[in-house]
Amino acid sequence: LIVGCDPKADSTRLILNSKAQDTVLHLAAKEGSVEDLEVEDVLKVGYKGIKCVESGGPEPGVGCAGRGVITSINFLEENGAYDDVDYVSYDVLGDVVCGGFAMPIRENKAQEIYIVMSGEMMALYAANNIAKGILKYAHSGGVRLGGLICNERQTDRELDLAEALAAKLNSKLIHFVPRDNIVQHAELRKMTVIQYAPDSKQAAEYRALAEKIHANSGQGTIPTPITMD
Template sequence: MSEAMADYNSRAAYERLREEAAFEPDPVHTGEPARQTQIIAIYGKGGIGKSFTLANLSYMLAQTGKKVLLIGCDPKSDTTSLLFGGRACPTIIQTASTKKEAGEEVAIGDVCFKRDGVFAMELGGPEVGRGCGGRGIIHGFETLEKLGFHDWDFDYVLLDFLGDVVCGGFGLPIARDMCQKVVVVGSNDLQSLYVANNVCSAVQYFRKLGGNVGVAGMVVNKDDGTGEAAAFARAVGIPVLAAVPQHEDIRRKSANYQIIGHPTGRWGPLFEELATNLCGAPPVLPEPLSQDDLIGLFDTEQTGGDVVLEPATPEDMCPAAALDRASLEVIYDTV
């Protein structure tokens, strides 16, 4: 092939890519989910209260007659601990490894357990320094598929994902359209909203690649009334599904592995509202914020947002005397 022809083909391919990139993605589907089962992925910063929120939400959904499956996708494997009174579930990854060594197959009863109508399991993860957490998530879902995940009959499947980690395994539900909706859990602090903003960015990115996942909304946990999380939700264009107050009774009961999302309990109406809002919330396409806009939600006295970037100079990087070293370059006189 001649150089001219190769150049022509290259330019033609470039123009085709530009034309494809110019097309806007289709609007996010806002009608009833096509599938009977709603699969919802919940993301948030580690320690923000995803597991607390999901345990109580899943319990409330089950108490209203829904068939619910809760899957912990956090390597800490703490999603189901509150649901089961602090007891740890055998994880799918650990069980699969043990069964493989014994030449046996994993059965549903080995990894899935239930309480008051809620079915729950943990994917698990590798030991510290001995593997990739994201790869563990992918392996866990491969095992679920072998167990018949796509044929299971549930009203809701809730997936608990760590939002701090942005590798492929943790982005699986968004990247592969494994869920219809995403929920972000945050609080009135910069770090949790930074994670929530990253999740919104991931949803937007995969929408541009042809994905269909949208964000149903945000749960504000440990709400102290300062309003930054609600301001974030408004700015990116997603609703607040519920705000769980920062209250000593909630903190104490959660620490003691007590379910508070019970219809007859003090906090029952709160989780009933969350369940209702979540079930009816359409998946929307968020508009993530820039770093400056995110910091702008907070008082500069809290974030240091009034700091000005001052460029460094060569003199800052090494002593000035070192900059005046004599040159070793040989210069010849011209004739």
């Protein structure tokens, strides 16, 4: 099960081979309230039987987008959406660590956090900020930092930087995902790379990443974020 926790509602689009699916908040507004929804209204099944939900967000400039994450996760839990799934993956906006977006961390919904970053300065800064959020709730709940995933942007010494940051955060670099234009080719056809080009080098990278995350289960750490001093 993938739960998209981004107001853009684009986490599940490629798995469903479609435009962005209707979000929990959008459908709740249409029906009157979230209590009027059925799980079937918001949960769609995509490629390889992956279940997909998008929490959504309010109109730009109105309300709190993080609220959608809280509403959605509570609705899914109460309606049995988590029964009979192998993994639940929350795709959370990383550069905004407001309380709503941190909800999977704060409410002990997520066990392990994997931070997707790159060698660009703002990505490193955002990764450190997320580590601060994890640390805040690590002692009261069971959440841990699973590791970093570097999405290559072809900056200088990117692999070295990613490994150095991981070490500073008391974590490890789980995988370095090389940049490849086949990702854009797949996106244009509304597909993931694994569906569009299953035998490509890039598809093999994503499979390797998935296997590493699976093997890393239960090995997360409490992060040691860098201070600004």
